[in-house]
Amino acid sequence: MTGLPEMDVARVQRWCRTRVPEHVRDEIRVEVDVADRHLTIMECRPPWQDEEAGSEWSRFPIARIRFTKTTGLWELFWRDRHLRFHLYDLVPATATIEDLLSEVERDPTAIFWG
Template identity: 25%
Template structure:
C-alpha cells in the first residue's frame, strides 16, 4: 500500500513539474510538453502537429530519467540524433525528480532542446 501511495505522490509531483515547462495555453495546439511514467522510467516529449496532417499529433521524446531504487538516484539520459538514449554526462544522476527537471529546463549543453 505504501508503494502505491508513493507512486501516486510522485505522479502528482511530476504533473506539477510538467506544468512549469508547458507553453502558454494559446500555443498548446502547436507545441506542448507531455510525459510517460512506467516502470520507474519517466520520459518527456514534445507534442506537435504532423507537418503533413495538422490534425494528427506526434510525440518526440527529448529527455528521460530512470529511478535506480537500490541506489536511491535518478539517472538522466538525452536522445541523440541517431535515436539512441545516452547518459547525460555533465550530470548523469540526481538525488530527486526535481533535480532532473532543473537540469532539463536549464539545458546548459543544449542536449534536450537543441
C-alpha cells in the first residue's frame, strides 16, 4: 500500500493500458511503476535478439508524476539522458492527474516521447 490516491493510480494504469493498441503489445507496452510518493511511466520493449528470448523486457522511464500528500497536488517530471528527473514547469501542480497525463500524451516539447 502506498500513500497515493488509489483512484489516481488506477487512472494512470488505465491510461498506460490504452496507450498501445492490443495488436502490437508483443512489441511495446507502456506500464506504470508505483512507489510510495510517485508513479513512473515506463516504455517496455522485448529483448532485441532471438538468443535473448526469455529474457526480461527492457524498461525505460518516460515521465514521473509525484504526489504531495499535504497539498493533495500532483507534479510532472521529465527524465534527462542520465535518467534523472526534473520538474516539468510548463504545467502547474494539479489535483487532477488527467491534466498531467494529457500533457505527457500531447508532449508539445517532445521531451517525453521524443
